[in-house]
Amino acid sequence: MTDVSLVEARGLTKVYPPRGASAEFRAVDGIDFELRRGEAFGFLGPNGAGKSSTMRMISATSPVSGGTLRVLGMDTGTHGSRIRARIGVVPQDDCLDRELTVRENLHIYGRYFGLRRAVIRERTAELLDFAQLRDKADEQVEVLSGGMRRRLTIARSLINEPEILLLDEPTTGLDPQARHLLWDRLFRLKRQGVTLILTTHYMDEAEQLCDRLVVMDGGRIVARGAPRELIAAHATREVLELRFADQDTAAQKLRDRALTDLAGGRLEVLADRVVVYAADGESALAAVHAAGLTPLTALVRRATLEDVFLTLTGRSLID
Amino acid sequence: MWREFSYWLLQYRRTWRGTIVISMANPLLFLLGIGAGLGHLVDRHPPAAIAGVSYLAFFAPGMLAAAAMQTGFLESSGRVAMAAGATGSYRAATTTPLGPTQIMGGHLLFMAFRIATSSAAFVVVMLGFGLTDGWRAPVVLAGALLTGLAFAAPAAAWAVTLRQTRRINSVFRFVIIPMYLFSGTFFAVAELPRWLRPLSYLLPLYHGAQLCRTLSLGTATATGTAVHAGVLLAMALAGVAVARVTYRRRLHP
Numbered sequence: 001m002t003d004v005s006l007v008e009a010r011g012l013t014k015v016y017p018p019r020g021a022s023a024e025f026r027a028v029d030g031i032d033f034e035l036r037r038g039e040a041f042g043f044l045g046p047n048g049a050g051k052s053s054t055m056r057m058i059s060a061t062s063p064v065s066g067g068t069l070r071v072l073g074m075d076t077g078t079h080g081s082r083i084r085a086r087i088g089v090v091p092q093d094d095c096l097d098r099e100l101t102v103r104e105n106l107h108i109y110g111r112y113f114g115l116r117r118a119v120i121r122e123r124t125a126e127l128l129d130f131a132q133l134r135d136k137a138d139e140q141v142e143v144l145s146g147g148m149r150r151r152l153t154i155a156r157s158l159i160n161e162p163e164i165l166l167l168d169e170p171t172t173g174l175d176p177q178a179r180h181l182l183w184d185r186l187f188r189l190k191r192q193g194v195t196l197i198l199t200t201h202y203m204d205e206a207e208q209l210c211d212r213l214v215v216m217d218g219g220r221i222v223a224r225g226a227p228r229e230l231i232a233a234h235a236t237r238e239v240l241e242l243r244f245a246d247q248d249t250a251a252q253k254l255r256d257r258a259l260t261d262l263a264g265g266r267l268e269v270l271a272d273r274v275v276v277y278a279a280d281g282e283s284a285l286a287a288v289h290a291a292g293l294t295p296l297t298a299l300v301r302r303a304t305l306e307d308v309f310l311t312l313t314g315r316s317l318i319d
Numbered sequence: 320m321w322r323e324f325s326y327w328l329l330q331y332r333r334t335w336r337g338t339i340v341i342s343m344a345n346p347l348l349f350l351l352g353i354g355a356g357l358g359h360l361v362d363r364h365p366p367a368a369i370a371g372v373s374y375l376a377f378f379a380p381g382m383l384a385a386a387a388m389q390t391g392f393l394e395s396s397g398r399v400a401m402a403a404g405a406t407g408s409y410r411a412a413t414t415t416p417l418g419p420t421q422i423m424g425g426h427l428l429f430m431a432f433r434i435a436t437s438s439a440a441f442v443v444v445m446l447g448f449g450l451t452d453g454w455r456a457p458v459v460l461a462g463a464l465l466t467g468l469a470f471a472a473p474a475a476a477w478a479v480t481l482r483q484t485r486r487i488n489s490v491f492r493f494v495i496i497p498m499y500l501f502s503g504t505f506f507a508v509a510e511l512p513r514w515l516r517p518l519s520y521l522l523p524l525y526h527g528a529q530l531c532r533t534l535s536l537g538t539a540t541a542t543g544t545a546v547h548a549g550v551l552l553a554m555a556l557a558g559v560a561v562a563r564v565t566y567r568r569r570l571h572p
Contacts, residue, residue, distance in 0.1 A: 016572070056572070059414060061413050061414060061570070061571050062571055062572055063571060080418065081416045081417075081418055082416070084414065084415055084416050085415075085416040089414035091410060091411075091414065093405045093406045093410070094406070095405075095406055095407070095408070095410040095411040096411070097330070097408055097411070099330070099333060100329070100330070104329065107329075108325075108326050108329055109411060109415065111322050111325055111326070112322050112323075112326075112411075112412055112415035112416070112417055113415055113416060114322065114416070156411075157414075160415075
């Protein structure tokens with residue numbers, strides 16, 4: 001089993017038929033990817049890039065419009081139920097029953113999988129520990145915080161001991177502390193050998209969690225690789241971020257002399273700031289000063305996946 | 320299908336006491352009020368159409384059918400639309416081995432359970448008033464269940480497609496409630512002006528009320544029962560057939 005690819009997509013396409021006033025929508029436009037056992041694989045991209053549609057197709061809850069998709073060696077169109085029995089899904093909206101208790105939510109979900117009550121009881125105890133919700137077991141979901149609910153949703157998705165766990169935007173809407181707690185839980189799962197597939201529009205999350213990722217934009221894959229590889233290939237080592245009082249004039253001045261003076265740096269002008277990609281941020285900043293420009297703020301930082309996305313599409317990940 | 324049914328059953332455990340009280344109290348109050356007030360008035364000059372029985376015995380099975388319709392619609396429409404919403408319970412079930420048809424089937428089973436239990440309470444009250452015979456009670460109950468499902472299944476097929484629940488209220492107000500008045504629930508359709516009668520025959524509740532009434536009073540004929548039950552069964556089956564499609568479209572977009 002080790003060499004079998006867990007998920008294999010060829011020319012995968014999703015087209016939503018026209019509905020009401022909205023026209024036909026091509027959400028995923030012929031993408032290829034392959035997933036190996038035990039890795040953490042990410043789909044990075046802005047809202048509307050086609051990440052969630054791809055996830056729904058992988059979880060066999062949305063029919064494929066074109067191309068092929070095999071999950072655990074089975075076709076999602078013909079073996080949906082058998083695939084769903086062996087994967088775990090953490091949807092973006094938790095879809096917990098807020099009127100039921102934490103324990104009841106786990107119980108009912110286990111029953112959906114046809115697990116026996118004794119098995120569910122045993123796993124519930126383990127999962128409550130894993131999700132650090134033991135004290136809350138008999139509380140109604142209504143009273144839980146957002147972070148606790150998300151951890152419960154993850155615990156719930158593990159009730160069938162899935163081989164693949166799909167997480168759609170797992171930390172969107174959580175505060176930093178809750179995010180780190182969640183990341184820690186996901187690392188544990190990975191160490192236990194669970195294959196993770198996640199979507200995110202947070203570059204730090206993708207860098208932290210993913211072994212490999214694809215960058216999506218407009219339904220297509222625009223880049224793929226390990227986070228460090230992608231940064232090395234599509235961004236410079238350092239990045240200089242500048243803010244100006246009169247950005248348009250400053251950007252024009254920089255453009256005129258960019259390639260010669262900014263140590264080979266490349267410019268990206270965003271709505272609120274100018275980003276300079278340079279091997280050495282400090283000397284690029286010196287060049288900016290030498291050009292007679294005085295930025296309001298200047299920040300030199302390491303390049304991230306955000307910069308990869310910016311370089312590839314000319315747009316920021318979070319609009 | 321049983322798995323989805325057991326979800327709704329677990330949900331119901333929180334509120335069942337309240338609903339039992341309501342399912343008993345409602346018919347009790349209705350039959351008391353109508354029997355003592357309106358019934359008294361009608362029975363002094365009984366119209367030909369209900370000759371031979373008290374107004375209460377005539378009215379009760381019609382009301383039973385109408386109540387089954389209302390339970391069927393209310394247990395279906397709003398709850399289905401909520402469950403199919405972004406954070407609804409269908410969403411959680413969809414990520415498990417259950418398919419859309421099983422989710423639909425399980426929920427319909429629960430609706431049938433609710434219609435059957437509330438109708439059973441109604442029939443028990445009718446027995447208490449001596450309005451029907453003990454040995455007829457089971458078939459009257461079956462008639463009420465069929466009436467409820469004739470509304471629950473099409474309502475589910477429609478509600479699962481809704482993004483907002485506002486329209487459900489309009490349908491309740493402008494379709495379900497008027498149906499009470501023109502389906503021979505409170506009076507025989509024969510009392511209506513001649514030109515209005517054919518319209519009544521088109522209303523599904525007319526068939527539900529007639530089915531329950533004839534079974535309850537022991538005046539059922541084979542043909543009549545077959546027609547009334549056939550119309551209701553056709554509606555329920557058509558509802559299920561459409562729901563198979565609409566559930567799949569909504570839950571597996």
